[in-house]
Amino acid sequence: MSKLNVCELFAGVGGFRLGLENTDHYQVVWSNQWEPSTRAQHASWVYEARFGGQNHSNLDIETIATNEIPDHDILVGGFPCQDYSVATTLKNSKGLIGKKGVLWWSIHRILEEKKNKPKYLFFENVDRLLKSPATQRGRDFAVMLKSLSDLGYAVEWRVINAADYGMPQRRRRVFFLGYHKSTALYESLKTTSESDWLMDKGCIAKAFPVETPSESPELFELKHDLVSLSKKFNLGMPSSPFLNTGLCVDGKVFTMKTTPDFSGTTTSLADILQNGEVTEDFFIPKEELSKWAYLKGAKKELRTSKTGYSYNYSEGSMVFPDALNKPSRTIITGEGGKSPSRFKHVVQTEKGLRRLTPVELERLNMFPDDHTKLDGITNTKRAFFMGNALVVGVVEKIGAALAEKIHTVD
Missing domain, CATH: 3.40.50.150 (Vaccinia Virus protein VP39)
Known part of the structure; x- marks a missing residue:
């Protein structure tokens, strides 16, 4: 053929x-x-x-x-x-x-x-x-x-x-x-x-x-x-x-x-991790853990809009850190960057809590390792690519x- x-x-x-x-x-x-x-x-x-x-x-x-x-x-x-x-x-x-x-x-x-x-x-x-x-x-x-x-x-x-x-x-x-x-x-x-x-x-x-x-x-x-x-x-x-x-x-x-x-074999989040190969900048500093925990936690609070309107805001909790024994949650375009986020993935490792690397995000979409690695392309942009990818x-x-x-x- x-x-x-x-x-x-x-x-x-x-x-x-x-x-x-x-x-x-x-x-x-x-x-x-x-x-x-x-x-x-x-x-x-x-x-x-x-x-x-x-x-x-x-x-x-x-x-x-x-x-x-x-x-x-x-x-x-x-x-x-x-x-x-x-x-x-x-x-x-x-x-x-x-x-x-x-x-x-x-x-x-x-x-x-x-x-x-x-x-x-x-x-x-x-x-x-x-x-x-x-x-x-x-x-x-x-x-x-x-x-x-x-x-x-x-x-x-x-x-x-x-x-x-x-x-x-x-x-x-x-x-x-x-x-x-x-x-x-x-x-x-x-x-x-x-x-x-x-x-x-x-x-x-x-x-x-x-x-x-x-x-x-x-x-x-x-x-x-x-x-x-x-x-x-x-x-x-x-x-x-x-x-x-x-x-x-x-x-x-x-x-x-x-x-x-x-009924076949399922690949879990743990299966795609770069164990022992991750640089320090992906780990979450201890002083920022409370911000991550708040964003991922359940909330029921009174908030005020920019126009002065008060309203009750509520949302459920996210799994924190992400479960390693299951397939990952959906990657979104805002996955990259160090700032605390409700939607970014966080995994528990022997060295502490950390974000996912560009290679791990590529693996979650079943791309070859470092497919998006290129001079002039930041890690944040690489994460954005995977949030848009299939x-x-x-x-x-x-x-x-x-x-x-x-x-x-x-």
Whole structure:
């Protein structure tokens, strides 16, 4: 089987590339990483240092013409979580124009304009995508599914917590695969029952098995055009109709609640620690322990806002220090730096309490050690990268299952 050509958008420091190329079934032929909020393009620097600068773009994707992007078999990316609503239609435009700066519409534009459309799609996002925004639960995902359906793609999705399948971090993300109607995989999906595909025969089910569900699936259709869907979908309803697993084919949605089925070995936080290799600056000084304990502790207190308004504030306690015998909590972008924090990880070692190192954070996302180490990149920035990254092992397993399924049906 020849390798599938990959276009990687919103590449960050290359988590998708690592996962896919680890399977030996994929090769990245073009990549793009551009951070709009900063002049220094740190993530792109790391990406180029690890994979080379050839066929890598560090320009705003919205400014890149589709014909400058080479044809590819699979389009991948962890695109930013934004408001994906449709802004307007233009009388003389080819189609719909989304809100400026919303990068989903860059994906849509590439798929719409490519004469040779990619056969497969592989995207990742935060799991709240399935229930955003608060005023129209599930609208954003409905807009995506409908737009992909209109472009000729069937889509399957699953919310996956990496720790549920033995990986070292509790990180919940929605992963979705798209299959173009020109592919044998699309035809295979069309001739398989929805429940069989999602439970056993589909790509994600092969990679991440689930138990037989006890609840009946939900069925509904995305009937309206994108403008109407954006304005009216699920308006005023208290919950999203999208469950953690599902399919959308020809605008028809089949969705169900699934539970992970895993009995293998689990990697714990203790398993990834750099024992004996950590410098003093990661240890918490004794005089600051009380600040950390306060921030991580339970609170019920009267507070006053800047405007003088008084209110009762309460929050529960965090585990402090973090449990070593379980997968870690989710890494966030503010993980780095010495300042006390409620959300940073703290572990107990023989030498005392300390924060996690950049290498340990990389290991929690299953990156190679020192993947983000580069002159001019601070430890705080390295932690930020990992707060934005995905778990490489999830991409690798889905990528391997997708390649195997393509090989089987072709």
